Amino acid sequence: MNSEHSEIITLDNNLKLQLVNVPGGKSALFAVAFHAGSMYEEEFGTGSNDGISHFLEHMFFKGTPTRTSKQVNEEFTRLGADLNAYTSYDHTVYYAKVPTRNLHKAVELWHDLLINRTIDPTEFEAERQVVLQEIQWYEDMPETDTNFNVRKHHFVNTPLEHTILGTQDSISTISIEMMSDYITRFYTLDNAVVTLTGGFDLVLEKQFFTSFFSDPISQPSKKPIYPPGVKLDPQKSGISYHYSTRQKPLTYASLCWTSPGTSSSDFFPLLLLNTYIGNSRTSLLYRKITSKGIASVCRYGFEPLYDVSASSIFFVSPPNKTKGVFQKIIELLLEVKDLEINPQIVSELKEEVWGTYITEIENPTNYGVDLIQKFIKFRHQLLTEEFKERIDQITANDMQEAKDRLLENFYITVYATGTIPQDWTPDFPKNGPW
Amino acid sequence: MPKTVIHSYPNLRTVCLGIVTHHGAAHDLLAGTTQVLLQTMSRGTEQHNEETINKKIYGTGGSLFSTTEKDFSIIGAQIQPKYAIRTLELLFELLSIPTLEDNHFQIEKQNLIQIFHQVQSNSLRRLLLFDADKAVFGENHPLGRSQIGIPETLNQITQEDLQETHQELLIKPWGFAVGAISSDLHKQLDKKFHEFISSQKDTVQSLQTFPARSVPPSHIVASPSKEDGSVYLCVNIITDSSPSYIGLARFSSALIGESFGSRMFTILRDQKAFGYLTGASIKLLDNVMVFRYFMETSPNRTEEAIEALLEVITDIGKKEISQKEYNTTRDFILGQLDLAFDDSQLAASKIINRGVHGLPPNIEAGYEELQAVTTKKLNQWWKKSVINPDNFSLAITGDINIPRVQDKWKSLSSKAI
Incomplete structure (x- = not known):
């Protein structure tokens, strides 16, 4: 097996960079994860922000002051990227696999999205419909429905009770203000991990990444923010x-x-x-x-x-x-x-x-x-x-x-x-x- | 037709290897026979029982796979290089001297019946596995049937049918191995493949061709599923296949629906927010190729969605493709070709699909095919060879009113095409 060469760096802004080189690879994967997911959602029971982590995942690629949503998609397409994202209980990940020759262009685009992304009201409403339809799609599939529901019941009264997608009701009531607030709390560089794997020169990429992601943040905190603990009744059987x-x-x-x-x-x-x-x-x-x-x-x-x-x-x-x-x-x-x-x-x-x-x-x-x-x-x-x-x-x-x-x-x-x-x-x- | 294709990608950790045969589900007299056969074959040989085979392959972190496509089948494995030779020997055994025990055969038959019912409960999978090909070729055409069969045919398959299909399975077989292959392993694999393939009696002189399809223009297969809260639709276009069209076909599919920058994603998902799923694919079959464009929407937007999807598909040929869009699509395909070199299973699947359909069995050839694509050629080909009501069909399922959808599809497609 090829041996790995790796570096883990914590920048002054507390962003964690994990670089792992796989010698000979023609592609590179850039992934960014935030400590944010359905376990972090609050006010459960009122339905007010259930599913916001996943809704936000959909909004991540919707543009910056210098790039429209369409331009973001076109740029990733031009880079030959396999682009995807998912939301979990305890984290949300965005990733793109690109040919190594396009890595720097992809990173520049990721950086813009990480630092400058915007929420356009028209895009927000259109994507709300897409998320509602996605919930319907999962509900149509008995297998996913079963897996969501068995955990929901098993972890009742714990943060794992939240279904990742939220409900038709909760998604319908999430506002831009609620999402902006969620972004401010969780989508910060000091609450993120960036991973780069693939065939690249570790020394060069280390320099490039370190300089590229050194954006100052106003108040570095004691982040990352870990999700609330899951306390189960030890006597339950x-x-x-x-x-x-x-x-x-x-x-x-x-x-x-x-x-x-x-x-x-x-x-x-x-x-x-x-x-x-x-x-x-x-x-x-x-x-x-x-x-x-x-x-x-x-x-x-x-x-x-x-x-x-x-x-x-x-x-x-x-x-x-x-x-x-x-x-x-x-x-x-x-x-x-x-x-x-x-x-x-x-x-x-x-x-x-x-x-x-x-x-x-x-x-x-x-x-x-x-x-x-x-x-x-x-x-x-x-x-x-x-x-x-x-x-x-x-x-x-x-x-x-x-x-x-x-x-x-x-x-x-x-x-x-x-x-x-x-x-x-x-x-x-x-x-x-x- | 290749005899053996071995590609070494030293950056990989595993090897994907196996045998391809030009016998597929469309050759079955009773739909589903080949699929049952391949599953039963993996249950043991005259020399090794199932437990031993599983220990040798799965116990080392590898996996076996057997795939039945319409016009070909694969039996293969993904494995660490140090186990490649012994795995290949096991694959040859599974192909040559499977026990095909009756209890395994009955279990696999019942499993497939259950999978049939399960797929039927899942609308999108049903659409793509059953209804889309029915819409293109007709329900009783060999290429229109599902490769896993239906309960009626599966129940009729006998042990004799299984034995007979096993005798006919190895039509023009060829070997493939892709991944972490040293020069020494390359030589050993080459020799093993050569010995095995040479030992097979090639009883079939020419590959079977399938009858012409007979479906009306703008054919529709509609299956209501009131339990579902969504509607799933798939517009299909069938056209002649030829190596000279491959680059154009690949380009058009990427332009219309394969990426986040594609027209389907931009218009149907981002702008019109019809739903979560949109996508496009190409399937090469016999001497034709089938384009598939699938999407999901809510029941109250069904007709609007059909119209919008048709508009996206038929727009090529009407308007010039801009240089910017051309460049974006070309760069996307180039990037995707690069990515295939870092995954032995992905690389193998691309190579097999090319080799089976008369194309050079290597990923690199894709770069040359792409270079020959111009917007002018694409527009001309699309207008002349693709856009024709005879070529179009629709498969649709979900919460739908069938007569209404049928009327709407007929009028929309005649207007749009």
């Missing part, structure tokens, strides 16, 4: 059920539980457990469910955050088989509970985790976004080599203890939509960890 009926021929269901966040020493050992449970063709999910034809789609999901992580198993089944799939998943969780972790299992899982990781990050977009996500989620830089070291250090005992702790207070939320059969709720045996 058992299972809760939620559903909504939709006119779809199949049942879409998900089971969600909480696992330790990136701040926990159990995080890395449990990464191995995630691989053991799903999603590859060596996993329990494949061996026990998908390969047997019990459900054609059965996926493991994992959303790591600093305090907690959300794990889930999603499946699709004909209504008359739904209960049977639930029962198989319960059997699978019981198997995990009784699993004796030995060095052989750990060694195989390490190889798979590492191999999967380097395969995934071959795509420069995945790599750059992964680096910036790790920076946000771990609250410090975590390069590929350190990631490997952390995986290599895990022992069978670490994994066994982390697994046992995970199952000590195991609380499961179940959500289903589509056709909901009668008597659909599974029978969780009393000897389980729930």
Whole structure:
């Protein structure tokens, strides 16, 4: 594997610059992340700014005093850029992959957007319609609807209760003033991380970037601003059920539980457990469910955050088989509970985790976004080599203890939509960890 | 037709490799047979059971993929270079001596039936997987059917059909490997591919051609889905394919809908705010190519959206493309070509798609094709060969009133085209 050369710099204005060179690459990824996302949204319950982080993500490319929205789009197009953005619970990321020869032009454009972007009222209203339509689009897809809702119910009364997109009601009432206020609070250089990965000269780019992003800010603060903590009731256990009926021929269901966040020493050992449970063709999910034809789609999901992580198993089944799939998943969780972790299992899982990781990050977009996500989620830089070291250090005992702790207070939320059969709720045996 | 294509990109970490065959879903007598076959093939060989294969590939972080397109199929893997040779040997085994056990076959068949129902519940995917090709070719045309089949055909497939399709699968096979390939690995891969391909009896002398399509001008396939809160539409244009058109086709698709600076994004999303999704793609099929322009809107703006989309598509040929827009589109395509070199799977998919359809199987050829594009040539080609009611069709789904949409499409398309 090509070795990385990296630099992490904190400028006087507190902006974090993370530069990672991949020798020989023809492209470069520029990504900027703000500590801002749905967990930061306030006044939840009144619906007043729910979804503002995602709405703002849509407004980011809408122009500056010297560039209209159309010009911004044209310039990125001319640079051959793969441009995208997403909003998460704890961060919002904007990124563009460009041929290395266009990197400086792209950076100049990013800089203008970061420092000078404007909100034009006409653009704001047009984009509100686009966001409302996007909410509708996601609601039309039972899979995303299921995944949003299972977490919403699981993390009720915590900052993770917010759905990232907001609601039709909340988006309809967000004003330019509310968005400007949100920008002032969160979209500042000292609350951002910039990552550059790809084939470039590290020394030259370091000079270029440092001089380009050294804009003074009026009052450097103690930022970054971290999201409010997620405090769950440690005594909570058992299972809760939620559903909504939709006119779809199949049942879409998900089971969600909480696992330790990136701040926990159990995080890395449990990464191995995630691989053991799903999603590859060596996993329990494949061996026990998908390969047997019990459900054609059965996926493991994992959303790591600093305090907690959300794990889930999603499946699709004909209504008359739904209960049977639930029962198989319960059997699978019981198997995990009784699993004796030995060095052989750990060694195989390490190889798979590492191999999967380097395969995934071959795509420069995945790599750059992964680096910036790790920076946000771990609250410090975590390069590929350190990631490997952390995986290599895990022992069978670490994994066994982390697994046992995970199952000590195991609380499961179940959500289903589509056709909901009668008597659909599974029978969780009393000897389980729930 | 290439025998083996090996491209080395030393900046990459993995290798994407496999075999391409000119047998696709359109060759199926019962729709979905090839897809079921490929899925069943991955379940084990006479020499290695499924668990061992999965450990050797997935257990090292790699992955297997089998793709059934309308006119070709791929069975391949993405893997770390150190496992490339043994993975290739496993792929050859999967192709040559799969066990095709009946219980696996039945499971994969049922899985596909369930996936069919799942795709049907998801309007945009349904539109693109089922309805768009039906609109272009007609429901019963081999190229108009879905590659995963429908429950009726899937249920009819027998173990004999599977065995028969397996015997016919390797039509004019060729090998590909793209990525972190040292010169030593290059030699080994070349030798392995050569041995395997030479050992195959090429029983099919010429590739099968498909019957002419027979759909009325401005054909429409409309499927209501009242549960959805959006309307999804896809305007398709079919036209003759020829290597000399590729540059023009690629250019027009990028100009109309592939980027944030494209006309669809600028007009339909940014200015008119119809909805979140807009996009364009080209599909090469047999001796034709199909352009797809898809978008989403709210039910109360359906007719307005059809009109606006048609206007964007048919505007080429009516007005001169400005030098600025020409340059922007050209630079976008050049940049996108560059980006393909940094991703072995992306590079492989581009190379395969080119190789299968008679184009030079390398990304670099795209630069030359682009150089030959001028606005004059584009306008002429678009006006003469593309803009014709016979070539246009619409697929639409969501909360729609079918008779109203049909009437509107007929009158709008006859006016616009």
